[in-house]
Amino acid sequence: MLPDSANPLDPFSGGLVGYYADHFVLPLPPGHRFPMGKYRLLRDHLASQPGVQLMEAPAASEGELALAHSPAYIHAVLQGSLPADQQREIGFPWSPAMAERARRSVGATLAAARRALGLHGRAPEGISGNLAGGTHHASADRGGGFCVFNDMAVAARLMQAEFSRAHGMAARLPVAVVDLDVHQGNGTAAIFGGDDSVFTLSMHGERNFPARKVAGDLDIDLPDGCTDGPYLDALDAALHDLDMRFKPGLVLYVAGSDPHEGDRLGRLKISTDGLLARDRRVMDWAWRRRVPLAFGMAGGYGKELATTLAVQVNTWAVALEYRKRWARLAARAATGPVGAAESAA
Numbered sequence: 001m002l003p004d005s006a007n008p009l010d011p012f013s014g015g016l017v018g019y020y021a022d023h024f025v026l027p028l029p030p031g032h033r034f035p036m037g038k039y040r041l042l043r044d045h046l047a048s049q050p051g052v053q054l055m056e057a058p059a060a061s062e063g064e065l066a067l068a069h070s071p072a073y074i075h076a077v078l079q080g081s082l083p084a085d086q087q088r089e090i091g092f093p094w095s096p097a098m099a100e101r102a103r104r105s106v107g108a109t110l111a112a113a114r115r116a117l118g119l120h121g122r123a124p125e126g127i128s129g130n131l132a133g134g135t136h137h138a139s140a141d142r143g144g145g146f147c148v149f150n151d152m153a154v155a156a157r158l159m160q161a162e163f164s165r166a167h168g169m170a171a172r173l174p175v176a177v178v179d180l181d182v183h184q185g186n187g188t189a190a191i192f193g194g195d196d197s198v199f200t201l202s203m204h205g206e207r208n209f210p211a212r213k214v215a216g217d218l219d220i221d222l223p224d225g226c227t228d229g230p231y232l233d234a235l236d237a238a239l240h241d242l243d244m245r246f247k248p249g250l251v252l253y254v255a256g257s258d259p260h261e262g263d264r265l266g267r268l269k270i271s272t273d274g275l276l277a278r279d280r281r282v283m284d285w286a287w288r289r290r291v292p293l294a295f296g297m298a299g300g301y302g303k304e305l306a307t308t309l310a311v312q313v314n315t316w317a318v319a320l321e322y323r324k325r326w327a328r329l330a331a332r333a334a335t336g337p338v339g340a341a342e343s344a345a
């Protein structure tokens with residue numbers, strides 16, 4: 001944690017800000033298969049990491065949610081009036097706490113994206129994250145697969161709106177969603193179908209949930225049992241493809257830990273080191289292009305919760321490295337001669 005005296009908005013502090021909402025407890029029946037405890041474990045771990053500053057997530061407003069979701073769906077979630085089959089599809093029983101938690105989880109990604117991008121007169125911090133989020137199975141008018149609202153979709157739309165407001169209505173913010181959760185980002189792909197201002201990349205298990213995939217801009221299907229070498233090769237090719245086709249002003253990274261070999265649901269065989277290399281590739285790709293990046297944890301269902309936690313902790317450690325680079329870049333730009341910033345690699 002940064003000392004209390006450190007200004008959390010000071011771009012030179014070097015701190016990496018993460019937003020949490022796990023203390024809005026979502027009550028689950030005994031024996032429910034979702035590993036809710038992982039969020040608290042991650043927060044407890046990050047709280048003791050120098051250079052990481054944790055902040056409570058704000059709640060996304062209904063207006064913000066409506067940038068990616070239909071008003072009828074938002075209303076039904078908040079009031080608890082979803083049809084039973086739709087609630088079952090989400091996978092959590094409804095409660096007021098479920099609705100509040102879902103709003104906070106979106107709010108965490110909104111705050112992280114805003115901080116990374118540096119709108120409203122703030123310098124870009126370059127990178128910031130959500131200790132949860134990455135709820136990519138939610139589409140405009142329904143949830144699914146433990147996802148209520150699609151935080152990445154709302155963040156893309158809201159940052160585009162705020163960017164245009166800040167830089168003139170003709171200014172556009174292209175957003176790339178890089179989704180490396182083991183499950184395909186079907187909700188995100190559905191929301192942005194036909195929208196060429198948001199590029200959706202999903203690399204996922206071909207035979208995994210959802211059974212019916214929704215085509216995004218770039219989908220990479222991986223076979224069961226895929227190991228580190230082919231996985232990282234596929235990622236390199238995907239990032240190269242993205243580079244050829246799209247120039248984002250913001251990257252939203254869905255950093256699921258469920259491709260891990262110890263995951264109950266993943267079906268792939270990616271090691272902890274392999275996923276660390278994955279995170280570094282994505283964050284380095286964004287850094288080299290000086291594109292701000294916000295990230296969320298998405299899925300992680302380790303047979304041992306500790307393996308999920310280890311992968312997530314690594315994601316934050318890599319993010320902190322890049323946060324420091326952004327801070328050095330800002331410091332050099334503020335104090336050094338023109339052009340000095342270019343050498344801050």
Ligand SMILES: [Zn+2]
Pocket residue numbers: 181182183256258298299300
């Ligand atoms: Zn997943």
